[in-house]
Amino acid sequence: MSHSVPSFVYTTYIETSAEKLWHALTDGDFTERYWFGHRVASDWKVGSPYKFARQGTGSVEGKVLISDPPKRLAYTWDPCSPDAKRERTSRVTFDLEPRGKVIKLTVTHDNLDEGGKTLRDISGGWPMVIASLKSLLETGRALPADLPSCAAEKTDA
Amino acid sequence: MRKPEFIYVSYIETTPERLWEALTSSDFTKRYWWNTSVVSDWKVGSPFSLLLNGQTTDVGEILEADRPRRLSYSFHHILNEAARKERPSRVTFVIEPHGKLVKLTLTHHDFAEDSVVIDGISKGWPAIMSSLKSMLETGAPLVIPLDALFIAELDEVYRS
Numbered sequence: 001m002s003h004s005v006p007s008f009v010y011t012t013y014i015e016t017s018a019e020k021l022w023h024a025l026t027d028g029d030f031t032e033r034y035w036f037g038h039r040v041a042s043d044w045k046v047g048s049p050y051k052f053a054r055q056g057t058g059s060v061e062g063k064v065l066i067s068d069p070p071k072r073l074a075y076t077w078d079p080c081s082p083d084a085k086r087e088r089t090s091r092v093t094f095d096l097e098p099r100g101k102v103i104k105l106t107v108t109h110d111n112l113d114e115g116g117k118t119l120r121d122i123s124g125g126w127p128m129v130i131a132s133l134k135s136l137l138e139t140g141r142a143l144p145a146d147l148p149s150c151a152a153e154k155t156d157a
Numbered sequence: 158m159r160k161p162e163f164i165y166v167s168y169i170e171t172t173p174e175r176l177w178e179a180l181t182s183s184d185f186t187k188r189y190w191w192n193t194s195v196v197s198d199w200k201v202g203s204p205f206s207l208l209l210n211g212q213t214t215d216v217g218e219i220l221e222a223d224r225p226r227r228l229s230y231s232f233h234h235i236l237n238e239a240a241r242k243e244r245p246s247r248v249t250f251v252i253e254p255h256g257k258l259v260k261l262t263l264t265h266h267d268f269a270e271d272s273v274v275i276d277g278i279s280k281g282w283p284a285i286m287s288s289l290k291s292m293l294e295t296g297a298p299l300v301i302p303l304d305a306l307f308i309a310e311l312d313e314v315y316r317s
Contacts, residue, residue, distance in 0.1 A: 015291060
């Protein structure tokens with residue numbers, strides 16, 4: 001067990017429809033609003049590339065592994081920062097499940113390097129991104145905050 | 158091997174004082190926590206209990222109360238027999254201003270070995286914290302069907 005690869009799981013419940021949530025996860029205009037300026041672009045076909053960019057600068061990229069709208073989306077995750085490049089390619093899976101009138105969203109980020117920069121960054125980043133996504137879908141406003149250094153290229157070191 | 162613990166972080170557009178009130182006042186908790194009441198005088202050493210529809214589900218003791226920054230209580234689920242035999246675990250809320258937001262970190266830790274409670278709380282807390290955030294930001298909690306969480310320890314409650 002001591003050599004198991006860590007994974008990060010974050011579950012939230014959002015008052016929205018599965019279709020709106022799928023759109024929010026896959027539309028660049030939408031992600032730019034809650035993902036602290038990061039636009040996503042892809043045709044969302046299995047095997048296709050996708051890329052997140054802020055003000056034209058790439059932040060995360062990879063390829064689409066599962067695309068089953070509006071239930072399940074998975075892609076590989078390669079941060080563009082030089083530090084993270086040395087780590088293995090990790091994987092993000094979004095599961096969207098109706099629960100009564102709300103949607104249960106589970107984000108699973110796995111195949112991460114133990115003690116790596118990506119694990120540290122995404123552990124801080126996902127709760128903030130998902131909190132902002134939930135606020136935008138429920139109130140019409142994203143959260144007024146900045147993403148911690150995680151998805152940004154710059155490091156203070 | 159690392160000890161199991163459950164950590165949940167959320168960012169809420171509210172104030173630390175309102176969030177403290179929402180965690181410690183039954184008027185609030187009944188709205189976002191499936192009609193659950195929280196009963197305590199919130200002084201260190203005082204008893205604490207959770208009542209779901211009037212039935213006591215969990216009891217404990219206040220371990221830390223530093224309003225509006227930090228709240229910690231021991232947590233002993235008493236409804237389900239297997240859980241009742243377990244020693245209490247511990248719940249800690251840390252409330253920190255984060256720009257115009259509040260960062261809420263919930264840590265449920267110090268579980269008995271082979272705890273049966275950890276499965277139920279891992280399903281319950283994300284739903285409770287999601288509904289709390291909705292209530293504070295929109296004025297309305299979420300309506301999440303409790304039985305859709307498949308928490309075995311609460312079977313008796315939603316069958317009643």
